[in-house]
Amino acid sequence: MPALWIQKARIIDPANRRDAVGDLFIEGGRVVASLSTAARKRARKIDARGLVACPGLVDIHVHFREPGQTHKETIATGSRAAAAGGFTTVVCMPNTSPPADNAGTIQFIKDAAQRDAVVKVLPTGCITVGMKGQALAPIGSLRRAGVVAITDDGDCVQSNELMRRALEYARMFDLPVMDHCQDASMTQGAVMNEGVVSTRLGLRGWPNAAEDLIVSRNAILSEYSGAHVHMQHISSRFSVEILRHAKSRGVRVTAEATPHHLALTDDLLSTYDTHLKMNPPLRTEADRQALIAGLRDGTIDCIATDHAPHTDYEKDKEFDFAPNGILGLETALPVSLEVLFRKNRFSLSRVVDLLTRRPADVLRLPAGRLTPGVPADVCLFDPDEKWRYDARAGQSKSSNSPWHGQTLRGRVRLTLVDGKVVHEAPASA
Amino acid sequence: MPWTRRHLLTIEELSLAEIDQIHATAAAFKKILGRNVKKVPALRGKTIVNLFLEPSTRTRMAFDMAAKRLSADVISLDGASSSTTKGETLRDTAQNIQALNADLIVLRHAASGSPLYLSRILNIPVVNAGDGAHEHPTQGLLDTFTMRERLGDLRGRKVTILGDILFSRVARSNIHALTKMGAAVTLCGPSTLVPGWFTDLGVTVSHDLKSALADAEVVMLLRIQHERQSAGHFPSLGEYTSMFGLNKTRASWLHPKAIIMHPGPINRGVEIDSDLADGERSVILEQVTNGIAVRMAVLYLCFGGQPESVAVVD
Numbered sequence: 001m002p003a004l005w006i007q008k009a010r011i012i013d014p015a016n017r018r019d020a021v022g023d024l025f026i027e028g029g030r031v032v033a034s035l036s037t038a039a040r041k042r043a044r045k046i047d048a049r050g051l052v053a054c055p056g057l058v059d060i061h062v063h064f065r066e067p068g069q070t071h072k073e074t075i076a077t078g079s080r081a082a083a084a085g086g087f088t089t090v091v092c093m094p095n096t097s098p099p100a101d102n103a104g105t106i107q108f109i110k111d112a113a114q115r116d117a118v119v120k121v122l123p124t125g126c127i128t129v130g131m132k133g134q135a136l137a138p139i140g141s142l143r144r145a146g147v148v149a150i151t152d153d154g155d156c157v158q159s160n161e162l163m164r165r166a167l168e169y170a171r172m173f174d175l176p177v178m179d180h181c182q183d184a185s186m187t188q189g190a191v192m193n194e195g196v197v198s199t200r201l202g203l204r205g206w207p208n209a210a211e212d213l214i215v216s217r218n219a220i221l222s223e224y225s226g227a228h229v230h231m232q233h234i235s236s237r238f239s240v241e242i243l244r245h246a247k248s249r250g251v252r253v254t255a256e257a258t259p260h261h262l263a264l265t266d267d268l269l270s271t272y273d274t275h276l277k278m279n280p281p282l283r284t285e286a287d288r289q290a291l292i293a294g295l296r297d298g299t300i301d302c303i304a305t306d307h308a309p310h311t312d313y314e315k316d317k318e319f320d321f322a323p324n325g326i327l328g329l330e331t332a333l334p335v336s337l338e339v340l341f342r343k344n345r346f347s348l349s350r351v352v353d354l355l356t357r358r359p360a361d362v363l364r365l366p367a368g369r370l371t372p373g374v375p376a377d378v379c380l381f382d383p384d385e386k387w388r389y390d391a392r393a394g395q396s397k398s399s400n401s402p403w404h405g406q407t408l409r410g411r412v413r414l415t416l417v418d419g420k421v422v423h424e425a426p427a428s429a
Numbered sequence: 430m431p432w433t434r435r436h437l438l439t440i441e442e443l444s445l446a447e448i449d450q451i452h453a454t455a456a457a458f459k460k461i462l463g464r465n466v467k468k469v470p471a472l473r474g475k476t477i478v479n480l481f482l483e484p485s486t487r488t489r490m491a492f493d494m495a496a497k498r499l500s501a502d503v504i505s506l507d508g509a510s511s512s513t514t515k516g517e518t519l520r521d522t523a524q525n526i527q528a529l530n531a532d533l534i535v536l537r538h539a540a541s542g543s544p545l546y547l548s549r550i551l552n553i554p555v556v557n558a559g560d561g562a563h564e565h566p567t568q569g570l571l572d573t574f575t576m577r578e579r580l581g582d583l584r585g586r587k588v589t590i591l592g593d594i595l596f597s598r599v600a601r602s603n604i605h606a607l608t609k610m611g612a613a614v615t616l617c618g619p620s621t622l623v624p625g626w627f628t629d630l631g632v633t634v635s636h637d638l639k640s641a642l643a644d645a646e647v648v649m650l651l652r653i654q655h656e657r658q659s660a661g662h663f664p665s666l667g668e669y670t671s672m673f674g675l676n677k678t679r680a681s682w683l684h685p686k687a688i689i690m691h692p693g694p695i696n697r698g699v700e701i702d703s704d705l706a707d708g709e710r711s712v713i714l715e716q717v718t719n720g721i722a723v724r725m726a727v728l729y730l731c732f733g734g735q736p737e738s739v740a741v742v743d
Contacts, residue, residue: 199626200441202541202563202598272542318519318540320561 056088068097569602592651
């Protein structure tokens with residue numbers, strides 16, 4: 001494989017405090033400090049003027065639906081969607097069918113990833129058997145099989161006692177525990193945020209309090225057990241406050257926010273568009289602003305997409321009956337740039353950080369940096385290019401995106417995994 | 430101004446002028462209902478399908494009656510006998526009904542927003558006969574029609590809606606209609622069933638029955654909807670009655686000429702004292718009768734009829 005010489009890019013590598021125009025060299029699938037004269041001659045040269053070169057993006061929250069729900073997505077299609085979005089490492093959730101609650105299923109996922117994936121796909125395992133919240137899954141075996149964290153994403157562990165034991169047990173391996181924070185008793189039949197809009201639309205509301213309670217519980221149990229708890233897709237303003245307080249006490253909690261919770265609010269739901277139905281639901285403007293403030297001061301550690309593919313025919317239903325979730329991988333970068341960089345004065349470097357080094361650090365993954373010697377997982381994007389997102393033409397097997405048909409700003413031009421091109425956008429018009 | 434809507438999905442989207450047009454059309458049809466021959470040929474040759482995927486007595490019969498008075502052919506289909514029990518989606522059921530040459534669908538459905546959803550899929554008009562806890566526009570129209578008949582102009586008049594507001598589509602449709610007409614709407618009931626978010630709709634929320642009823646010219650009672658409640662919204666029906674049930678003493682707090690309304694079904698002895706339901710201030714059965722005229726108006730207009738031509742439809 002010839003070397004790659006990315007020329008005159010704006011190289012943003014927050015982990016190495018780098019944000020300057022320069023050249024990036026890749027040889028033998030790794031980032032290198034420079035190329036020999038001979039290698040330079042043979043290298044593939046990429047004119048990257050006007051483009052940003054950054055570490056490949058890292059998403060610690062995706063649903064690739066394999067095994068069991070491959071009509072929605074597969075590890076192959078999901079990984080291509082990741083590559084198209086600039087992501088080179090993704091962490092997939094264990095709510096497959098069957099759930100990834102045993103070493104055999106983890107091995108199945110790893111085999112499929114090895115065989116089919118164009119990016120690095122890392123599995124998580126369940127906290128409880130079958131994600132039923134009743135008995136601990138074989139967490140030690142799951143870890144040995146290679147999970148990077150455990151979570152019952154989608155089905156928050158309701159029993160405080162069981163969660164306590166899960167944390168104590170996971171602490172033994174220093175394995176992060178990711179939690180989808182939702183008190184199920186408060187959200188029976190709920191389909192959207194509870195408040196003025198749900199009252200007007202006559203839809204059953206999912207109150208912020210149901211998230212806040214579990215975020216509080218997790219902070220308390222994290223401190224008590226010493227285990228690291230990562231709070232998934234935080235959506236409520238009070239949850240941000242609770243996390244801020246917990247972090248100020250030195251509790252080992254981390255959190256993520258999704259691009260859709262950063263960009264959209266529940267007042268869009270007047271059309272009953274099921275592409276705006278997800279769990280947790282879109283909240284109010286005050287919540288959205290609190291999430292942005294949380295990302296700004298580091299209370300929220302990173303952005304994660306909760307990429308959740310569903311087929312057209314599954315989403316094409318009465319609002320109450322449609323499944324929760326939307327795609328995220330192919331729109332995360334432009335949406336994050338729009339909300340944070342353009343509208344809220346985050347630096348470009350900060351946005352890149354929230355999509356690369358920060359999420360990698362949450363799960364202590366060896367990713368999200370361009371330090372010489374590391375595998376050359378690189379994203380090259382044009383921060384200004386406007387393009388029309390056609391979800392049907394995207395790489396995901398599904399097309400359930402609220403951004404379908406919209407013009408987005410900021411486009412991934414090239415994605416490299418171990419120095420190999422895994423996505424290249426068509427030449428811009 | 431000509432009538433231009435093909436669907437009737439919500440009252441929220443109607444203008445006051447459109448509500449006035451429906452009421453004027455309903456008034457013309459009501460005269461026809463008083464005649465010896467109660468049928469007009471306005472919708473002869475049209476087929477209306479009443480797709481009722483949730484139980485209904487009054488609404489379904491009134492739509493049935495209204496369609497027949499307009500000489501339309503009517504087919505009624507309910508949840509238990511439809512293919513939805515075999516897993517067919519609403520989209521497929523409705524498209525099949527359209528393929529069977531139906532000209533209009535009247536939809537009753539437990540899911541809020543489903544009539545809007547159908548209206549986007551089908552080429553034929555959709556009339557909402559109640560969607561979840563969202564809206565029940567023909568009920569709101571017939572209730573306000575009845576109030577106007579009894580009280581005249583509703584501007585500045587105090588209307589109190591009492592009971593389970595949270596789960597009530599009737600309340601929402603009435604709130605939208607009444608606020609557009611300038612009435613002063615007060616919602617009353619236990620705080621768990623009348624959340625403060627309703628104030629965003631331009632109404633007053635009160636949990637004090639006496640002040641809520643004081644000088645109200647209309648009190649509309651709503652049934653406690655057991656079927657939509659998960660649990661624990663209030664301690665018991667007995668406590669509800671003791672706190673918020675309308676009895677003779679409490680009715681005396683109303684304006685002397687106040688009318689008592691209820692969209693039905695009534696739970697006698699729970700939200701309303703049985704005698705009051707049958708008393709001289711009660712207009713509950715007038716509401717039912719007006720329901721035919723209002724639904725005739727809605728069907729007629731959604732088929733492209735114009736309000737001013739009602740007098741000559743026969």
